[in-house]
Amino acid sequence: MALKETQPRNKKKDWQLTQEGFDQLLSILDQDRERAAEKYERLRSRLLKLFEWRGSPTPDEHADETFNRVARKIVEGVEIRDINHFVGGVARRLFFEVIEQREREQKALNLLPEPVAVMEINDEEVDPRLNCFRACLHELPPEQRSLIVDYYREGERSRIEQRKLLAKTLQVPLNALRIRAHRLRAQLDACIKGCLDK
């Protein structure tokens, strides 16, 4: 990525994302606005994941802040060759800033590091929501429901053997089956979240 600063920097605190800045960001993602919006959403969902994996308590805020900073750079005239790499770099810098800030605060307050609280998963958290899980499962078209049930159901064979057999039956490579099951599960998750929100 090439960084070429042509304008003096504004103070980071004072900068607000404007419509113009957002439009310029989208136009770098793609000339077609609809495709640009889709790419933006995909990139944002991956940023969310990255921040989650890095232990961020507020991945949404950090993802948005990442895009704010990227848009600012664009408005300032920074030349960006590869937007995805650039976004990744900004995200990593943000993440380390957050860690440093947290450590400074803890040090200043003479605090021990926060204990890691592992909250185990128990059945009582899942049972009340089973109706939503079942309802969404039954909303899937029969072929898709059958696939996901056969994919995840515990059987006499080992999980890998069962899935190899399923892939052979469906005449698809095993990895294609894994991806298909993952996408169906993501679809289920979206339905379940909608059901639970009601």
Place this chain on the structure above:
Amino acid sequence: MAENLYNEEKLRRFLLEDLSESERARIEERFLVDEDFATQLCVVEDELIESYLGRRLSATDRQRFEAAFLTQPRRRERVLMMKGVLAAISAEPILQPQRTPSVWDSLLAFVRFQNAVARYAFAAVVVFLLAFGALLLFNKLGPKQSGPVAQQTPGSIRPGGVPSVSPDPSLGISRPGQSPSPEVTPVPGRPSPTTETQPAAPTFATIILRPTLVRDPGAANKLVVSSSIQQVHLLLNLDRNSYRAYAVRVTTVDGRLVWQAASIHARTTNGRASLALSVPAQQLATDDYLVEVDGVSDAGSRESLASYFFSITRK
């Protein structure tokens, strides 16, 4: 040398936060720019969660997983969702695997009436033979005969939804409730020839149902209910009888509750378990219906077992 970033063990190490900072950075960067790689990493994450829930992780990895996933609300939610999906799937009834039947299988199915065409064909042949036999009998006995009139069956339905059979009036056979044949004339001064009393109109109808996941209007068991029917008997076949009692709900497919029972005991006939319900016919308008059966444990908890579909047409 290009590193194979599709090394799934490395991706699992990444998710368990068990890689060096530089390796993590490379995977993160690749995740952002490579769509296929991003999908693969998400698939590996799903399977890691599944392995944790299935207790297939080593003790060390289990600790790492809990520290990475269960301390973060969003990742924890992801684990909860997977657990719920697995619980819902494990409650689904097991369907026999589909396979292409051989010629011999098809022939056996035809003879055993497992094929719908065979059932309808057999039913049609039986109806024809009965009607023909009745006609012969009537003609042989003549108008002075005062034998019993043909009785309509009480409206029982064979598996597969074959509609109840009514004798064809054009063959000269009386239907229940109708006046006897005009050719029967009592002789004056003599006692009227004894005739059997006309059978009463049927008051109940029975339909046998098998569990299904799919609501397919073309395949649903259909029942035609006349105005004389007072009770509709539903006979629900169970794959197994492993509960003390069963809770049953009958609803329209739109969700309106029609009938329910909190505790019904299964009966076993010829090694086959089933539940017998009796629903007042007045509660079953022309519509499609769903029957949901839950197993009730000794502790009173319920487990969803099976669903059945049927269709009612009122006459």
